[in-house]
Amino acid sequence: MSSPYFGVPGFLILLGLWLCTKLVFNVWCGSHTTRLWGPSSRSLIMGLSHKLITSLDSSLLYEDWAARYGPVFEVPLMFGRKKVVLTDPKAVVHFYNSERTIYTKTENDRMFIGRVFGRGVLWAEGEMHKRQRKALTPAFSNAVIRRLTSVFFDSAYKLKTFWDATLESSSDGAVIEVEEWMNRIALDSIGIAGFSHDFRYLEGQTSPVTAAFESLGVSEMGLFTKLIFMLSFAFPFMLSVPTPRMRLFWELRRSLNVIAERLLANTRREKEDGVTEEFTDKSVIGLLLKAELADSELRMTQEEVVAQNILLLAGYETTSVSLTWALIELSKHPEIQDKLRKDLARFSGTDPTWDQLVSELPYLDAVVQETLRLHPPVVETFRIAAHDDVIPLGTPVVARSGETISSITIAKGTTVLLPIRCINRSEALWGPDAKDFKPERWFEDVSFPAKDLQGHRHILTFHDGPRTCLGKSFALAEFKAALSVLIRNYTFELPDGPETKIETHVTIVPRPKVAGENGAKVPLMVRRVE
Numbered sequence: 001m002s003s004p005y006f007g008v009p010g011f012l013i014l015l016g017l018w019l020c021t022k023l024v025f026n027v028w029c030g031s032h033t034t035r036l037w038g039p040s041s042r043s044l045i046m047g048l049s050h051k052l053i054t055s056l057d058s059s060l061l062y063e064d065w066a067a068r069y070g071p072v073f074e075v076p077l078m079f080g081r082k083k084v085v086l087t088d089p090k091a092v093v094h095f096y097n098s099e100r101t102i103y104t105k106t107e108n109d110r111m112f113i114g115r116v117f118g119r120g121v122l123w124a125e126g127e128m129h130k131r132q133r134k135a136l137t138p139a140f141s142n143a144v145i146r147r148l149t150s151v152f153f154d155s156a157y158k159l160k161t162f163w164d165a166t167l168e169s170s171s172d173g174a175v176i177e178v179e180e181w182m183n184r185i186a187l188d189s190i191g192i193a194g195f196s197h198d199f200r201y202l203e204g205q206t207s208p209v210t211a212a213f214e215s216l217g218v219s220e221m222g223l224f225t226k227l228i229f230m231l232s233f234a235f236p237f238m239l240s241v242p243t244p245r246m247r248l249f250w251e252l253r254r255s256l257n258v259i260a261e262r263l264l265a266n267t268r269r270e271k272e273d274g275v276t277e278e279f280t281d282k283s284v285i286g287l288l289l290k291a292e293l294a295d296s297e298l299r300m301t302q303e304e305v306v307a308q309n310i311l312l313l314a315g316y317e318t319t320s321v322s323l324t325w326a327l328i329e330l331s332k333h334p335e336i337q338d339k340l341r342k343d344l345a346r347f348s349g350t351d352p353t354w355d356q357l358v359s360e361l362p363y364l365d366a367v368v369q370e371t372l373r374l375h376p377p378v379v380e381t382f383r384i385a386a387h388d389d390v391i392p393l394g395t396p397v398v399a400r401s402g403e404t405i406s407s408i409t410i411a412k413g414t415t416v417l418l419p420i421r422c423i424n425r426s427e428a429l430w431g432p433d434a435k436d437f438k439p440e441r442w443f444e445d446v447s448f449p450a451k452d453l454q455g456h457r458h459i460l461t462f463h464d465g466p467r468t469c470l471g472k473s474f475a476l477a478e479f480k481a482a483l484s485v486l487i488r489n490y491t492f493e494l495p496d497g498p499e500t501k502i503e504t505h506v507t508i509v510p511r512p513k514v515a516g517e518n519g520a521k522v523p524l525m526v527r528r529v530e
Contacts, residue, residue, distance in 0.1 A: 032411035035400035038073035039065050047076035056504055059422035070397035083415040087423055089452035090394030096465030103383035116249040118307030135300055140470055145477050146354040148193040152478045153351050155189040156485035158202045173527035179324045179520055185482050186320035197259055208255035215248050256309035315471055317509050318377040319478055324512055324522055325375040326483055329437045331494045331524055340367055344488050357480045366439035368479055369457055376461040377509045379421040385414045420460045493525040
């Protein structure tokens with residue numbers, strides 16, 4: 001006779017017990033975490049998870065809730081879970097400074113990163129993260145980026161060659177889908193500068209990596225994929241379900257691993273043959289190989305070395321999205337585009353050096369910073385408390401108990417969210433023109449509450465604290481170099497003028513698209529500067 005505790009009935013019993021355990025744990029966390037006001041939900045099962053995931057712009061929801069309930073509030077999630085949302089600058093600073101020791105990635109995030117890319121620096125926590133980051137940091141020093149700036153310009157001029165050929169046959173410009181070309185610039189630049197690998201994406205060459213990126217940029221998440229994605233927050237093992245999107249990620253990992261392993265083998269062979277100079281190379285791969293040495297205090301395992309391929313994805317996505325948004329905003333504001341072009345006019349026969357990009361082109365810097373403020377590629381930071389904590393507040397709030405408090409208690413296991421896009425664009429933090437594209441704001445001292453944020457230039461686009469973006473200077477140099485070439489050589493207009501509607505296409509990160517386009521596409525009218 002078969003036991004009722006095996007098979008489907010047994011599975012259901014175990015699932016029920018697991019759910020009960022989760023619910024009890026959530027209740028325990030809720031009873032030990034300061035009860036805050038926040039939006040309510042009519043669904044006991046879904047909470048507001050579905051509303052947030054399907055929202056076209058969740059930052060507007062968070063900003064509205066912060067205005068209603070205070071700069072810290074709670075939001076109900078699936079299966080009785082709740083998350084605490086922080087928009088108070090003092091609380092944000094404390095959160096980021098405590099990220100390595102207290103606030104860690106969720107089990108869901110770590111499982112996704114680990115399965116798709118391996119156990120690299122974005123997966124690691126605690127001392128492992130500290131060690132990997134220390135091994136990688138020299139590859140992103142100012143000296144290295146100064147040397148790599150020529151790579152960024154080379155990619156931009158390769159694009160110029162193809163665009164000029166297209167415009168040669170047109171007397172009045174041509175409509176060019178710019179987002180695809182920004183993808184190509186970004187991938188070729190980081191491939192060469194970071195990994196010594198030329199994808200030749202600008203030249204139209206295809207590879208498993210470019211094919212995967214293209215598919216991720218076009219395909220929308222189907223209903224089944226969205227359901228799996230929502231359920232994975234409560235049941236991380238759902239990430240093992242082979243949805244079309246997960247299969248794309250798995251193929252991307254396999255392809256990137258092949259590239260990384262081939263480069264590792266080539267460099268080891270060069271070293272064994274006595275070509276020791278190659279080993280002092282300051283590229284990402286060079287530093288990883290140095291850390292792999294047995295006598296290095298920063299020794300990384302083979303798995304850790306290969307897993308750093310996630311830096312390729314991070315650099316590709318963020319740079320291509322930011323460049324696309326810059327062209328959109330400059331097309332919406334032709335007067336700003338003209339002003340930037342005049343600021344760059346003195347480089348008509350040459351290119352600015354890295355030092356000039358950093359310190360001698362204030363208006364280019366302002367346009368770049370304003371683009372990053374308004375359109376951060378990563379829109380939020382979602383973490384779980386590994387230990388109990390007390391978060392100080394700059395602005396006191398009224399708790400559900402009716403007490404006015406200047407700090408909140410966070411119990412171990414509580415989920416905490418920082419809505420980056422909301423904070424970057426918040427009128428309460430940046431003033432009434434916070435949602436306007438206004439590069440001139442960067443020539444003034446920040447006098448609004450945002451001045452208390454410690455992130456890069458008071459924005460959270462590059463994160464903050466011990467996990468602040470490792471490639472920040474790399475990304476800024478690439479962004480400025482490419483944009484300077486584009487604006488010096490071309491003018492850009494939206495197809496239906498400045499009022500053209502721009503929507504969001506959700507892929508790995510949210511991407512802009514012109515309304516009505518199939519996938520993340522931004523066609524612009526491009527003309528040569530005479």
